Amino acid sequence: xxxxxxxxxxxxxxxxxxxxxxxxFSDSVNNLQWFHQNPWGQLINLFYIPSGTKQNGRLSAxxxxxxxxxxxxxxxxxxxxxxxxxxxxxxxDYKLSFGAGTTVTVRA
Amino acid sequence: xxxxxxxxxxxxxxxxxxxxxxxxxNLGHDxxxxxxxxxxxxLKIMFSYNNKELIINETVPNRFSxxxxxxxxxNLHINSLELGDSAVYFCASSQxxxxxxxxxxxxxxxxxxxxx
Numbered sequence: 759x760x761x762x763x764x765x766x767x768x769x770x771x772x773x774x775x776x777x778x779x780x781x782x783f784s785d786s787v788n789n790l791q792w793f794h795q796n797p798w799g800q801l802i803n804l805f806y807i808p809s810g811t812k813q814n815g816r817l818s819a820x821x822x823x824x825x826x827x828x829x830x831x832x833x834x835x836x837x838x839x840x841x842x843x844x845x846x847x848x849x850x851d852y853k854l855s856f857g858a859g860t861t862v863t864v865r866a
Numbered sequence: 867x868x869x870x871x872x873x874x875x876x877x878x879x880x881x882x883x884x885x886x887x888x889x890x891x892n893l894g895h896d897x898x899x900x901x902x903x904x905x906x907x908x909l910k911i912m913f914s915y916n917n918k919e920l921i922i923n924e925t926v927p928n929r930f931s932x933x934x935x936x937x938x939x940x941n942l943h944i945n946s947l948e949l950g951d952s953a954v955y956f957c958a959s960s961q962x963x964x965x966x967x968x969x970x971x972x973x974x975x976x977x978x979x980x981x982x
């Protein structure tokens with residue numbers, strides 16, 4: 759299957775800081791999604807972005823499919839941004855492989 | 867209304883027992899999944915059903931048996947539970963891309979299984 763590597767594994771931010779999370783994948787993909795798992799364990803969709811750039815509020819994402827990576831940007835971080843951010847990729851829609859996640863802690 | 871709902875949310879049981887987790891989605895999606903999240907937060911797909919047909923069956927012990935009575939339901943039955951089965955099991959669903967809809971993967975809230 760497709761290998762997915764996320765970096766950094768852990769990130770500690772002061773409230774208001776910006777950050778970039780990276781997702782590298784080993785093969786071409788037709789599906790790429792970013793998720794946020796909050797401290798209560800809920801997995802929430804952030805972006806569906808197999809290519810291109812999208813923005814949603816303080817979050818944005820860019821996928822460069824030809825170079826097999828995706829970036830998630832968090833701007834003006836808030837304590838509610840804390841949690842684990844997962845990148846999931848797949849050659850099709852049925853079999854998404856997840857990275858190990860980036861654990862983000864935002865301190866007030 | 868919860869889009870993907872799982873029951874029970876918590877399950878504590880003894881080794882060797884059999885247990886089931888139920889999942890229902892009210893999104894009208896064609897595909898449903900079971901994922902397992904281990905203690906290190908790693909998420910791995912176990913099964914995928916499309917229109918009640920099994921389309922993905924990862925390397926999962928035979929003790930795990932999914933059943934999809936209809937498109938809106940996917941249950942997971944686990945026989946002879948072992949300590950290593952302790953994890954959070956997530957149900958998810960998605961719509962086929964061919965229908966013109968973005969194939970987002972929607973997760974339920976998870977069922978935490980603890981085997982003693």
